Amino acid sequence: MAETSEARASASAPGGDAGGEDDKHDERMLECNICLDTARDAVVSMCGHLFCWPCLHQWLETRPSRQVCPVCKAAISRDKVIPLYGRGNTKQEDPRNKVPPRPAGQRTEPENTSGFPGFGFGEGFHMSFGIGAFPFGVFTSTFNFGDPRPSAAPRGTAQYDEEQFLSKIFLWVAILFVLWLIFA
Amino acid sequence: MAAMSPSERRLQKELMSLMKEPPPGVTVDGDQASQNLTLWTVHMEGVPGTLYEGEKFVLQFKFTNKYPFDSPEVTFIGNNIPIHPHVYSNGHICLSILTDDWSPALSVQSVCLSIVSMLSSCKEKKRPPDNSFYVKTCNKNPKKTKWWYHDDSV
CATH class of the missing domain: 3.30.40.10 (Zinc/RING finger domain, C3HC4 (zinc finger))
Structure with a gap:
């Protein structure tokens, strides 16, 4: 193979026909x-x-x-x-299919860990304490439960009951506090 | 000739073209290389007008059967090892295309040209700063060295 091209090159060496040189090129x-x-x-x-x-x-x-x-x-x-x-290629077959394609790499996503582990109340429970001029502070802490906070617990679950219970306790604490302020 | 491996076929082709059209100042020992295609000796002359003018060097190429996917092992041999910041006194050469940046489209000819160019652009003849330590501790095969390429100026 290499020898033939060598021979051809020397045959068309100095002063040889330009056609041979072009063919080789x-x-x-x-x-x-x-x-x-x-x-x-x-x-x-x-x-x-x-x-x-x-x-x-x-x-x-x-x-x-x-x-x-x-x-x-x-x-x-x-x-x-x-x-x-x-x-000249009769079978128009993709050459890339001839060599077996290597298997695709596999990787799994890491375990999804939440950023904040919480205190055991689960998601959706928010406690807020308002600090402000007297009656408004109490109102802010009390009436927060009506706000569209993210993911309130669905009705019927234990968490919903718990939240309703806490809501009532806070409401009664607020009422008692107001009454104490009035009568004391 | 009939049952040549792909690496031998390619080395045979490279040998033919290097003997026919060698770069200036480079000659390959054709007889030795055709007897053993995996071990070549290449003679190199310092380029006129550079610090290495008039000097003669000898390079050795060793090929594995994975060539050209695997780079050749290239070292200076003989009495005259060029004094250059990237050439250790044992003949090892710090040149990225010989390891990390090797590509199968490179050839003996392009490696020779790179080494000629590396020598020609040298400003001051000196050994690498860690020469004595490296020569004492290195492996015989320069490809086993974890080269750290940091100086692109020479």
Whole structure:
């Protein structure tokens, strides 16, 4: 193979016909950039560089974490190359299907941990103490339960009962406090 | 010739083209390389007009059967190891394309050109600062060294 091209080159050496030189140049244009043979099962990268698919596949497998074009170091991957089909190619089969595609990587998401573990009341329970001029402070703490706070417990659950119970206790504490202020 | 492995096929092609069209100042020992395709000796001359003008160096290339996916092992051998900030006195070369930045589209010819260019751009002939420590502690194979490429100026 190499010897024939050598012989051809020396035959068309100084003063030889320009046609032979052009032919040789054309031939080299279609060489794989890895094995230096005429590309078979040819694919071309987005950056325009020609390879045999088996050669390029082996290179991608060699450094799976850093897949770059061997010629220009542009990012490259299996999905970013285009198969080339010549006229003589009767079966127009994607060369990328010939070499078994490597299995896809698998990873699982880490366990979902909530940012704030809470005090055992569960979500949806908010306690607020208003500090302000006298009656308003009491009103703010008391009537907060009507606000559309995030996720109030659904009716019928133990948490709902608990919240209603607490709500009543606070209401009675407030009423007693007001009465004490009035009569004392 | 019939049953050559892909790495041998490629080395054979490279040898032919390097013997036919060598870069200036570079000659490959063709007889030795064709007897054993995995071990090449390349002679190199210092480029005129640089600090290495008139000097002669010898490079050794060792290839595995994974070539060109695996980089060749390249060292200076012989009596005259160039005095250069990236060349250790045992012949090891600190050059990123010989390990991390190797690509199968590179060749013996492009490695030779890189080394010629590395020598030619040198401003001051000196050994690497950690030469004596490295030479005492390193592995025989420079590819086993964890090179730390930090100086792009030379």
